[in-house]
Amino acid sequence: MSYTFTWHGHATLQLDSGGKHILIDPYFNGNPMVKVKAGEVSADYIVVTHGHGDHLGDTIKIAKRTGALVIANAEICTWLRARGVQTHAQHLGGGFHHPFGYLKLTLALHGSSLPDGSYGGNPAGVLLTLPDGRKLYFAGDTGLFGDMALIGAEGLELAVLPIGDNFTMGPDDALRAVKLLQPKHVIPIHYNTWDLIRQDVDTWARRVQNETSALPVVLQPGGSFSD
Ligand code: NI
Numbered sequence: 459m460s461y462t463f464t465w466h467g468h469a470t471l472q473l474d475s476g477g478k479h480i481l482i483d484p485y486f487n488g489n490p491m492v493k494v495k496a497g498e499v500s501a502d503y504i505v506v507t508h509g510h511g512d513h514l515g516d517t518i519k520i521a522k523r524t525g526a527l528v529i530a531n532a533e534i535c536t537w538l539r540a541r542g543v544q545t546h547a548q549h550l551g552g553g554f555h556h557p558f559g560y561l562k563l564t565l566a567l568h569g570s571s572l573p574d575g576s577y578g579g580n581p582a583g584v585l586l587t588l589p590d591g592r593k594l595y596f597a598g599d600t601g602l603f604g605d606m607a608l609i610g611a612e613g614l615e616l617a618v619l620p621i622g623d624n625f626t627m628g629p630d631d632a633l634r635a636v637k638l639l640q641p642k643h644v645i646p647i648h649y650n651t652w653d654l655i656r657q658d659v660d661t662w663a664r665r666v667q668n669e670t671s672a673l674p675v676v677l678q679p680g681g682s683f684s685d
Pocket residue numbers: 508510513568569599625
């Protein structure tokens with residue numbers, strides 16, 4: 459079974475697999491990189507890695523319009539349910555067989571407060587095992603951590619990593635992450651949205667090519683990768 463991964467810009471991701479549309483961190487409106495409006499996207503599922511505004515984004519609006527089920531940690535799900543959104547709560551280390559694959563929330567070193575200051579639990583990454591067994595890892599916002607080696611030991615087709623620095627791993631730590639994760643393909647995100655996280659992605663991709671066994675895939679905002 460093939461999948462298509464789309465990077466809308468910043469950390470706004472879309473996965474199309476098995477006829478399902480899965481949005482991850484759907485920050486569309488107000489996102490300087492994104493060319494699509496929240497009112498135009500399709501979604502069957504929405505995964506929210508943490509409560510920050512550039513990740514929670516337009517979750518409520520899109521979920522209400524499409525009826526998408528939102529998958530996030532229990533704290534974010536409780537907050538969303540109080541706002542009329544259908545949710546499926548999981549927590550770090552816990553996986554569940556959804557129709558599009560087995561989704562496990564993983565450790566992320568970051569914060570997770572919600573836009574109104576509510577406690578958003580622990581931030582997460584996402585490890586998704588597709589029905590054909592291939593594994594895709596979306597790190598979320600995180601600093602480098604050594605247990606990425608445990609995630610890599612599962613055998614990754616694809617890793618999607620932040621490289622912007624300041625709020626998350628920068629290029630050097632993201633390169634070390636690639637060495638721990640050893641994915642077949644790696645896609646950089648969470649950079650160039652604002653000056654604060656501006657990075658030279660081509661130089662980073664060349665280093666990945668030269669110093670690791672992974673194949674870097676640099677997308678333009680709105681660009682897709684299929685495999
Ligand atoms: Ni964040």
